[in-house]
Amino acid sequence: MVKICCIGAGYVGGPTMAVIALKCPSVEVAVVDISVSRINAWNSDQLPIYEPGLEDVVKQCRGKNLFFSTDVEKHVYEADIIFVSVNTPTKTRGLGAGKAADLTYWESAARMIANVAKTDKIVVEKSTVPVKTAEAIEKILAHNSKGISFQILSNPEFLAEGTAIQDLLNPDRVLIGGRETPKGQKAVEALKGVYAQWVPEERIITTNLWSAELSKLATNAFLAQRISSVNAMSALCEATGADVQEVSYAVGKDSRIGPKFLNASIGFGGSCFQKDILSLVYICECNGLKEVACYWKQVIKVNDYQKARFVNRVISSMFNTVSGKKIAVLGFAFKKDTGDTRETPALDVCKGLLGDKARLSIYDPLVTEDQIRRDLSMNKFDWDHPIHLQPPTSPASIKHVSVAWDPYQAAKGAHGLCILTEWDEFKELDYEKIYESMQKPAFVFDGRNIVDVARLRKMGFIAYSIGKPLDPWLKGMPALA
Numbered sequence: 001m002v003k004i005c006c007i008g009a010g011y012v013g014g015p016t017m018a019v020i021a022l023k024c025p026s027v028e029v030a031v032v033d034i035s036v037s038r039i040n041a042w043n044s045d046q047l048p049i050y051e052p053g054l055e056d057v058v059k060q061c062r063g064k065n066l067f068f069s070t071d072v073e074k075h076v077y078e079a080d081i082i083f084v085s086v087n088t089p090t091k092t093r094g095l096g097a098g099k100a101a102d103l104t105y106w107e108s109a110a111r112m113i114a115n116v117a118k119t120d121k122i123v124v125e126k127s128t129v130p131v132k133t134a135e136a137i138e139k140i141l142a143h144n145s146k147g148i149s150f151q152i153l154s155n156p157e158f159l160a161e162g163t164a165i166q167d168l169l170n171p172d173r174v175l176i177g178g179r180e181t182p183k184g185q186k187a188v189e190a191l192k193g194v195y196a197q198w199v200p201e202e203r204i205i206t207t208n209l210w211s212a213e214l215s216k217l218a219t220n221a222f223l224a225q226r227i228s229s230v231n232a233m234s235a236l237c238e239a240t241g242a243d244v245q246e247v248s249y250a251v252g253k254d255s256r257i258g259p260k261f262l263n264a265s266i267g268f269g270g271s272c273f274q275k276d277i278l279s280l281v282y283i284c285e286c287n288g289l290k291e292v293a294c295y296w297k298q299v300i301k302v303n304d305y306q307k308a309r310f311v312n313r314v315i316s317s318m319f320n321t322v323s324g325k326k327i328a329v330l331g332f333a334f335k336k337d338t339g340d341t342r343e344t345p346a347l348d349v350c351k352g353l354l355g356d357k358a359r360l361s362i363y364d365p366l367v368t369e370d371q372i373r374r375d376l377s378m379n380k381f382d383w384d385h386p387i388h389l390q391p392p393t394s395p396a397s398i399k400h401v402s403v404a405w406d407p408y409q410a411a412k413g414a415h416g417l418c419i420l421t422e423w424d425e426f427k428e429l430d431y432e433k434i435y436e437s438m439q440k441p442a443f444v445f446d447g448r449n450i451v452d453v454a455r456l457r458k459m460g461f462i463a464y465s466i467g468k469p470l471d472p473w474l475k476g477m478p479a480l481a
């Protein structure tokens with residue numbers, strides 16, 4: 001029986017291995033982690049992450065051919081194929097701080113593999129890593145190899161949170177990069193054999209190692225660039241009276257462009273886009289490609305601009321101050337259908353409003369009060385380290401923030417309401433009831449274009465929606481970032 005071990009039981013390791021176990025009953029899959037609480041949660045009824053369909057897949061396989069364990073060394077020792085899916089956060093200090101990927105966790109995993117292994121292993125990069133990481137890992141493994149053959153493969157993951165199980169069951173492509181040697185190609189074939197159990201062969205792409213590593217960074221950069229492009233247009237739409245949704249629709253109808261990923265928003269969030277673009281920028285700079293680095297850096301600059309622009313729009317609309325005013329915040333997760341708040345744009349918006357002394361009442365259907373307070377008290381980039389290694393925070397010290405258990409409670413007595421995550425339930429709210437319960441004039445700021453602003457205006461709201469023609473009240477009010 002082929003044995004797979006995955007180091008890192010997070011948003012990628014957990015769902016990816018659960019689907020491999022589901023689709024390959026003859027393979028034994030062990031997911032290991034240094035975080036005891038994470039592994040305990042994977043073995044309980046309360047999984048550590050929320051993903052539609054995940055619980056069902058885990059329940060079908062757990063205890064049969066899918067195991068979660070903290071005994072990292074035992075499972076690495078026994079495995080034929082080892083996936084490494086550990087954190088690769090942005091470095092916070094030293095060389096490359098604020099840009100380069102921090103490979104501390106990857107390096108420590110590689111050293112452990114080198115120490116523990118007694119038989120030949122295929123080591124698979126599942127984490128997103130800088131180009132040429134495989135070369136560094138090979139050096140670590142070869143240094144301690146004791147005659148053992150290690151083959152490194154790059155097999156980046158393209159799942160998106162909230163749709164992870166569907167993405168894994170039906171991927172656009174699976175990408176496998178390997179050395180162009182007979183042993184390298186044999187390893188590629190072995191991994192291909194796993195995915196071929198459910199992914200059509202034409203969707204399994206094989207490349208050299210560096211192309212696979214770079215394709216992951218490139219894909220995220222292209223996706224994020226589309227969002228910054230449409231967000232840049234949203235600012236121009238507001239200035240000219242065009243409607244960003246109409247513009248996106250018309251642009252996306254061009255078959256060379258396509259309709260996906262053209263929704264204007266308060267900016268992209270999530271654990272990957274910013275981190276991976278910063279890493280790409282750093283790689284370009286290290287290779288002397290200043291102009292290329294500048295090009296990609298601009299995608300992040302526009303994203304920061306969009307978040308700041310939204311905050312300024314809220315403040316300037318409300319008589320240029322939100323000091324002491326209650327603002328209801330609907331949504332804190334970085335997108336719908338996940339409880340993940342890593343690099344959520346809602347955090348920057350909340351911090352911006354708190355900076356102008358607003359009082360916030362936050363509601364999100366999946367994010368806990370503790371998480372919201374932790375996020376508001378955490379330093380930039382600290383969130384991307386393993387939970388038990390994150391520096392201590394003082395969530396209790398976050399002032400002027402309350403967390404509501406439903407959207408109506410959040411809105412009661414508020415001067416303004418900001419929609420920051422596109423949860424479906426926010427489309428269906430009783431906005432008449434919300435209007436009645438708010439201070440007047442009552443403002444709505446829709447950062448996700450999910451409500452019908454014309455309807456809200458009829459109810460009496462002063463309503464703003466990203467990139468849409470402005471409410472007469474807001475025309476002529478400066479909203480500069």
Ligand SMILES: NC(=O)c1ccc[n+]([C@@H]2O[C@H](COP(=O)([O-])OP(=O)(O)OC[C@H]3O[C@@H](n4cnc5c(N)ncnc54)[C@H](O)[C@@H]3O)[C@@H](O)[C@H]2O)c1
Nearest residue numbers: 008009010011012033034035086087088105127128157386
């Ligand atoms: N989240 C996503 O949607 C997504 C998608 C594609 C790729 N990625 C990439 O996958 C990687 C992991 O992302 P994630 O979101 O799953 O992170 P995560 O923080 O959810 O999970 C990483 C896990 O690795 C564990 N870990 C760290 N060092 C370890 C070690 N030495 N031994 C054992 N366990 C260790 C941590 O405790 C943590 O549980 C990153 O490189 C990320 O960029 C993420």
Ligand SMILES: O=c1ccn([C@@H]2O[C@H](COP(=O)(O)OP(=O)(O)O[C@H]3O[C@H](CO)[C@@H](O)[C@H](O)[C@H]3O)[C@@H](O)[C@H]2O)c(=O)[nH]1
Nearest residue numbers: 157158159160161261262263265267268269270272334335
């Ligand atoms: O038209 C759009 C699409 C997305 N977003 C925002 O962009 C962010 C990222 O969304 P999404 O890409 O759907 O989620 P992620 O889970 O971050 O997935 C991205 O990052 C992963 C980690 O690398 C990759 O594996 C995925 O392919 C890639 O889509 C979120 O804040 C979204 O709200 C927009 O503002 N407008």
